[in-house]
Amino acid sequence: MTEPTTIAVAMSGGVDSSAAAAILAHSGESVVGLTLQLWDQTRLAGRHGIPEAPRAGRCCSLDDVYDARRVAEHLGIPYYVVNQEERFERDVVRPFVDEYLAGRTPIPCSLCNNHLKFDQLLKTARSIGAARIATGHYALNEYDERRGRWILKRPTDLAKDQTYFLFGLTQEQLSRTLFPLGRMTKPEVRAVARQHGLRLAEKPDSQEICFVPGGDYKQFLTAYLEEQGEPMPETAGELAAPNGEVIGQHEGIFGFTVGQRKGLGIASPSPLYVLNIDPESRRVTVGSDAELATRTLRARRLNWISIANLSGPMRVRAKIRHRHEPAWATLEPAGEDECLATFDEPQRAVTPGQSAVFYDGDEVVGGGWIV
Amino acid sequence: MRRVYCDANATTPLAPEVLEAMRPYLMEEFGNASSIHLYGQQARKAVEKARETLARFFRCHEAEVVFNSGGTEGDNAAIFGLVRAGDHLITSAIEHEAVLRAAERVAKRGAQVTFVAPRADGAIDPEEIRRALRPSTRLISVMLANNETGVLQPVEEIGKIAAGAGAFFHIDAVQGAGKIEFDVDRFGCHLCSISAHKMHGPKGVGAMYVRRGTPIEPLMVGGSHERRQRAGTQNVPSIVGLGKAAELAMEKLSDGTNERVAALRNRLENGILQIEGTAVNGAGAPRVANTANIRFEQLEGEALLIALDLKGVAVSGGSACHSGSTEPSHVLMAMGLGKREARASLRFSLLRTATEEDVEQVLKVVPQAVEHLRALAPV
Numbered sequence: 072m073t074e075p076t077t078i079a080v081a082m083s084g085g086v087d088s089s090a091a092a093a094i095l096a097h098s099g100e101s102v103v104g105l106t107l108q109l110w111d112q113t114r115l116a117g118r119h120g121i122p123e124a125p126r127a128g129r130c131c132s133l134d135d136v137y138d139a140r141r142v143a144e145h146l147g148i149p150y151y152v153v154n155q156e157e158r159f160e161r162d163v164v165r166p167f168v169d170e171y172l173a174g175r176t177p178i179p180c181s182l183c184n185n186h187l188k189f190d191q192l193l194k195t196a197r198s199i200g201a202a203r204i205a206t207g208h209y210a211l212n213e214y215d216e217r218r219g220r221w222i223l224k225r226p227t228d229l230a231k232d233q234t235y236f237l238f239g240l241t242q243e244q245l246s247r248t249l250f251p252l253g254r255m256t257k258p259e260v261r262a263v264a265r266q267h268g269l270r271l272a273e274k275p276d277s278q279e280i281c282f283v284p285g286g287d288y289k290q291f292l293t294a295y296l297e298e299q300g301e302p303m304p305e306t307a308g309e310l311a312a313p314n315g316e317v318i319g320q321h322e323g324i325f326g327f328t329v330g331q332r333k334g335l336g337i338a339s340p341s342p343l344y345v346l347n348i349d350p351e352s353r354r355v356t357v358g359s360d361a362e363l364a365t366r367t368l369r370a371r372r373l374n375w376i377s378i379a380n381l382s383g384p385m386r387v388r389a390k391i392r393h394r395h396e397p398a399w400a401t402l403e404p405a406g407e408d409e410c411l412a413t414f415d416e417p418q419r420a421v422t423p424g425q426s427a428v429f430y431d432g433d434e435v436v437g438g439g440w441i442v
Numbered sequence: 443m444r445r446v447y448c449d450a451n452a453t454t455p456l457a458p459e460v461l462e463a464m465r466p467y468l469m470e471e472f473g474n475a476s477s478i479h480l481y482g483q484q485a486r487k488a489v490e491k492a493r494e495t496l497a498r499f500f501r502c503h504e505a506e507v508v509f510n511s512g513g514t515e516g517d518n519a520a521i522f523g524l525v526r527a528g529d530h531l532i533t534s535a536i537e538h539e540a541v542l543r544a545a546e547r548v549a550k551r552g553a554q555v556t557f558v559a560p561r562a563d564g565a566i567d568p569e570e571i572r573r574a575l576r577p578s579t580r581l582i583s584v585m586l587a588n589n590e591t592g593v594l595q596p597v598e599e600i601g602k603i604a605a606g607a608g609a610f611f612h613i614d615a616v617q618g619a620g621k622i623e624f625d626v627d628r629f630g631c632h633l634c635s636i637s638a639h640k641m642h643g644p645k646g647v648g649a650m651y652v653r654r655g656t657p658i659e660p661l662m663v664g665g666s667h668e669r670r671q672r673a674g675t676q677n678v679p680s681i682v683g684l685g686k687a688a689e690l691a692m693e694k695l696s697d698g699t700n701e702r703v704a705a706l707r708n709r710l711e712n713g714i715l716q717i718e719g720t721a722v723n724g725a726g727a728p729r730v731a732n733t734a735n736i737r738f739e740q741l742e743g744e745a746l747l748i749a750l751d752l753k754g755v756a757v758s759g760g761s762a763c764h765s766g767s768t769e770p771s772h773v774l775m776a777m778g779l780g781k782r783e784a785r786a787s788l789r790f791s792l793l794r795t796a797t798e799e800d801v802e803q804v805l806k807v808v809p810q811a812v813e814h815l816r817a818l819a820p821v
């Protein structure tokens with residue numbers, strides 16, 4: 072096969088992964104560019120208000136594959152698009168739909184990272200003769216001799232920190248992954264892109280979930296279930312106050328997220344927030360901002376990075392959603408593949424389905440999925 | 443690294459003689475073949491000389507040769523030019539996308555379409571075409587040779603069925619051009635499309651045989667070029683190139699090239715079949731000489747294709763989807779293969795200039811790559 076030193080770079084057509092590819096290609100490494108084709112952006116076009124023509128600048132859109140290919144051509148590296156649509160649908164889209172239908176708020180990017188971006192990409196890389204992969208994520212990883220473990224750390228540019236989405240990486244995956252942007256700031260990355268003559272240096276960052284057009288997940292759920300020939304499950308129920316008093320009706324639990332304020336359909340003198348969604352009784356409990364705060368969370372399906380296992384209480388800072396400032400908490404084991412985090416200060420909107428990621432300073436201790 | 447190109451069914455390099463023939467028409471002989479002056483006359487002469495050659499190639503009259511932009515245009519023109527709302531179209535499930543998508547479009551516009559499935563060996567059973575006939579059947583469109591498996595289709599029998607039913611018959615002959623002899627009367631077709639670049643001619647040019655009196659509505663309208671059958675300034679250098687390519691193809695069909703290519707293909711196929719868990723798709727049916735479609739059990743064809751490319755062996759697999767990744771082949775799935783089996787299949791198609799050294803190189807690289815992939819993990 073190719074030289075064992077070959078690095079496969081995951082290229083999305085965005086600035087970050089393009090810059091990562093440019094840095095490696097210009098450092099003299101043997102580099103192959105790969106784009107995972109994950110979702111056909113035209114697949115649900117025309118259903119339930121989803122636009123006929125997909126918007127530009129979305130992952131897996133033709134424009135992005137075109138951009139990635141142009142970058143690879145510019146850098147003079149071999150480039151291939153690998154079709155992983157079936158696996159993406161099975162491991163990311165379907166769980167995303169099922170989580171919403173069960174009243175939780177899923178986080179597809181982490182699932183995608185675990186199953187596609189790292190697991191599948193590494194498999195593909197090895198099958199074409201590349202022992203390592205590189206991505207444009209903002210994160211750092213290094214081997215710690217003393218602990219004998221690969222450590223995932225927050226990057227230099229904390230505003231772009233993506234470690235929250237990477238907590239599921241195994242030691243094997245970390246040992247085979249390079250993050251060339253870990254010590255760079257976004258402006259530096261754009262400068263590198265410009266310096267290497269990449270025309271997409273000024274391309275805006277993508278923000279939304281790549282397969283949900285315009286970020287309207289309810290529209291996506293409806294269109295996807297219709298395409299699958301599955302009825303939208305009946306999950307209408309009651310809106311209730313924390314004391315159990317019924318104060319209204321709702322049309323389906325999938326329309327709610329813990330912490331949500333808009334779209335509750337209830338007039339109230341003070342702002343109301345979703346406190347809890349109970350998929351069994353289909354009851355959505357709403358209350359004041361103060362009632363939204365909780366002191367504890369349980370997480371399951373854990374992955375530990377800086378430690379081999381959680382054997383006793385540990386002081387960490389816990390991050391419970393992408394834009395959340397990690398908060399001090401005490402972590403302790405709580406049964407089979409579960410742990411309990413008790414915050415020093417109550418935290419707003421602990422949301423089932425999101426992940427909780429635990430930090431010790433800059434290091435990612437590990438994380439799990441909020442129950 | 444020694445590179446071997448095994449993707450002749452995708453495209454072929456220009457033959458040096460073709461480039462030589464084209465050269466004057468790219469530069470000094472630049473006239474518009476529709477112009478009245480000397481420049482125009484020179485260009486027209488070249489176009490008509492090419493038409494003569496193509497008439498020999500198809501074994502038809504010169505007036506029955508229409509130059510166009512290639513296979514896709516020919517396929518589209520046949521279907522859009524003949525099938526109207528209420529008409530019935532019979533085609534097969536293993537056609538090229540240029541036929542399949544055109545068939546879907548006329549279906550959307552009110553025509554009825556039957557897609558006949560092939561037998562497990564990749565050949566269409568003419569009886570299935572007969573069974574699909576309706577009083578409203580206007581057109582039957584079946585390919586001469588399948589691009590993925592190389593399987594030759596029984597066009598002569600289908601031609602007879604079409605004649606008996608009073609239906610028009612179009613042959614997408616893109617993958618047969620330069621590989622077998624043409625005789626449109628023997629084929630019994632009214633329309634027959636070919637493309638120059640599959641037989642060492644330039645890209646973006648092709649020709650279509652249109653039997654006299656076939657009431658085909660032109661796809662392109664405008665000037666009165668090509669006897670009003672295809673508007674647009676004639677692409678003189680490319681048409682000249684197509685003429686030269688057709689001439690060379692006819693020569694090669696009788697000078698032993700085909701037999702030599704077949705022997706190389708068989709050697710390649712037998713060599714690869716030494717690897718455990720391999721099989722030839724379409725092995726039971728008659729095939730063109732250069733194509734081998736091979737299934738590698740327990741293997742992801744896309745990964746093997748990339749690995750082979752990085753080792754200098756260019757092959758193809760499935761059909762390229764919109765983004766350039768591959769979808770499992772609709773042809774292989776129509777033959778009854780599962781998605782996984784279809785994904786595990788790759789096409790090797792040899793150029794007529796292929797050598798023994800090429801085949802030896804492929805047989806050196808492929809077993810290693812397969813072994814490496816299988817050692818990693820089962821799919």
